Amino acid sequence: MTEAVLKVEGLTKRFGALIANEDVDLDVQPGEVHAVIGPNGAGKTTFVSQLAGELRPDHGRILLGGRDVTALPVHKRARLGLARSYQITSVIPSFSALENVAFAAQAIDGNSFKFWKPARSVDHLNEKAAAILAEIGLGHRQDILVKNMSHGEHRQLEIAMALATDPKVLLLDEPTAGMGPAATEGMIAFLDTLKGRYAILMIEHDMDVVFSLADRISALVNGRRVATERPDQIRQNAEVRRAYLGDKADKLNVSRSKASPGGDTSC
Amino acid sequence: MPKGLLFGSRSFDLRHLTMLVLLAVMLILPLFGDAYLLRVATRVIVLSMVAISLDILLGYGGLISFGHAMFLGSGGYVLGVLTYLGIGNGFVVYPAAIALSVVLACIVGMIVLRTVGVYFIMITLAFAQMLYYLANGIRIGENYGGDEGLPLPSRTDFLGALNFNDPAVFHYFTLAILVAILYVSYKLVNSRFGRVIKACRDNERRAKSLGYNTFGYRLVAFMISGGIAGLAGALHMNLQKFVSPDELHWIISGDLLIMVIVGGANSLIGPIIGTGVFVLLEEGISNLTEHWMAIFGPMLILIVLFGRRGIYGLIKPKGEDG
Ligand SMILES: Nc1ncnc2c1ncn2[C@@H]1O[C@H](COP(=O)(O)OP(=O)(O)OP(=O)(O)O)[C@@H](O)[C@H]1O
Numbered sequence A: 001m002t003e004a005v006l007k008v009e010g011l012t013k014r015f016g017a018l019i020a021n022e023d024v025d026l027d028v029q030p031g032e033v034h035a036v037i038g039p040n041g042a043g044k045t046t047f048v049s050q051l052a053g054e055l056r057p058d059h060g061r062i063l064l065g066g067r068d069v070t071a072l073p074v075h076k077r078a079r080l081g082l083a084r085s086y087q088i089t090s091v092i093p094s095f096s097a098l099e100n101v102a103f104a105a106q107a108i109d110g111n112s113f114k115f116w117k118p119a120r121s122v123d124h125l126n127e128k129a130a131a132i133l134a135e136i137g138l139g140h141r142q143d144i145l146v147k148n149m150s151h152g153e154h155r156q157l158e159i160a161m162a163l164a165t166d167p168k169v170l171l172l173d174e175p176t177a178g179m180g181p182a183a184t185e186g187m188i189a190f191l192d193t194l195k196g197r198y199a200i201l202m203i204e205h206d207m208d209v210v211f212s213l214a215d216r217i218s219a220l221v222n223g224r225r226v227a228t229e230r231p232d233q234i235r236q237n238a239e240v241r242r243a244y245l246g247d248k249a250d251k252l253n254v255s256r257s258k259a260s261p262g263g264d265t266s267c
Numbered sequence B: 001m002p003k004g005l006l007f008g009s010r011s012f013d014l015r016h017l018t019m020l021v022l023l024a025v026m027l028i029l030p031l032f033g034d035a036y037l038l039r040v041a042t043r044v045i046v047l048s049m050v051a052i053s054l055d056i057l058l059g060y061g062g063l064i065s066f067g068h069a070m071f072l073g074s075g076g077y078v079l080g081v082l083t084y085l086g087i088g089n090g091f092v093v094y095p096a097a098i099a100l101s102v103v104l105a106c107i108v109g110m111i112v113l114r115t116v117g118v119y120f121i122m123i124t125l126a127f128a129q130m131l132y133y134l135a136n137g138i139r140i141g142e143n144y145g146g147d148e149g150l151p152l153p154s155r156t157d158f159l160g161a162l163n164f165n166d167p168a169v170f171h172y173f174t175l176a177i178l179v180a181i182l183y184v185s186y187k188l189v190n191s192r193f194g195r196v197i198k199a200c201r202d203n204e205r206r207a208k209s210l211g212y213n214t215f216g217y218r219l220v221a222f223m224i225s226g227g228i229a230g231l232a233g234a235l236h237m238n239l240q241k242f243v244s245p246d247e248l249h250w251i252i253s254g255d256l257l258i259m260v261i262v263g264g265a266n267s268l269i270g271p272i273i274g275t276g277v278f279v280l281l282e283e284g285i286s287n288l289t290e291h292w293m294a295i296f297g298p299m300l301i302l303i304v305l306f307g308r309r310g311i312y313g314l315i316k317p318k319g320e321d322g
């Protein structure tokens, strides 16, 4: 194996008596899509939040490109190439779609102590933002205020913003959360174009998305990583099958399944 | 200035008209020779600067500072104390007033910006009250300072270029400064820096996860705001020829918030209109009755309830967001 772009060792996070993550080891190789699946409340978002730096782990280490970033604040990790998209859409509501992405691009364009020139007329940021929006299929919507956009468009914008920071690692927390089947297909097709270009850690409930994109799949159950397998092998994993008793066990076997249940789809 | 430059929209609308009328009134007023009216007008101009500086934090940055009077005080006291020390040169005392206010904002900002929401409101208030008591301790000789305040011992002199004792000259001078502040603030809030500040207001978490050191940007915004307010504080001292701890009292900080909110936060014209309305009502109603706040209070609630963006919300073109 080559050196992992992202490596997590023994990550543990407790909320009082609740153990949200327990001794989780995981890595993401260059160009790999590593999916993390698991039932509701398994600790997936908690895991991503620790990687991004919003939550401090109780134990464990996070290595980005070999460098220990466990103690770094969120913005410094981002500057090292760690980009995140949120399960619950998190954008700048008073900005247009273009300005949201341009704002993301601005984050890596030196510092922003630039007080005079109008932000809206910084061509290289606008051009980069427009190109990313066009790529993701929002080209025709770039001047719309995001508060007037649909949920599906918000999900696309989430990813566009993450991409605009030229990341090395993408942390995608349920990129298709709350999307209808057609929009999900579109998102799968788009994420497929990212495959190989970024190291991607993707949390996903929708097994279609997982099996279409993942190179490896890890299952998180009650905060513990119970398996890491190639997609063709995860179905056979006994621990995973046990965790997915009932309807989800079927999901692991069928190729067509419904989008993830609600409860985390608001924005 | 080219048309549309200041307001970001191409066409001429009610906002431009309001500004032009206000500007015209301010330009013509000294010609009438009514000393009282002129004084009120100059006061509106000076307090407008503070309101604009507060709105950079409040409307654009989402930071509700309940201690902004501290900078009105810092600017005034620097001018007063330096003049007592025999430094009356405006080219020295004005930059000093601004510089000290920026330093104060930096120190205060480093602490208050670690909190958010209600805690931010409370801790800015606490800081201002602390400085209020500190100002009570500023004494010069036997007779000056303390809770009595400091009279300005001699007029500020700009190497003979400006006679601040002439109310008309002082009025036009403050008007020119206000226009400059308005222009600089306009540039600021629309710049890349301003974009970061607005994004932090909307969604600080996202700004961080994109790689922005939001604390640093907010701190600089706080310092800029403090500097503008400090400049206004010095001008206020020149207008009143007097500064006292009352200048830093929390009631003044509250008045400033009212000016911004009534006029319309998140706009640059709003705070000016709000200040105008506030000062005129204060002068007007308080001449009629001592309990002017009992009349002004309910009016305030109505304005905030029905015009969600204050008075500015009534004059901005429909559908426009800025
Ligand atoms: N800040 C918090 N304080 C206390 N408990 C929390 C906190 N955040 C999450 N939890 C709890 O930790 C557990 C894991 O939550 P997490 O959001 O990581 O799950 P998830 O796997 O992302 O679930 P979902 O599939 O519903 O998104 C849940 O039981 C949740 O209630």
Ligand SMILES: [Mg+2]
Pocket: A044, A045, A046, A087, A264
């Ligand atoms: Mg989650």
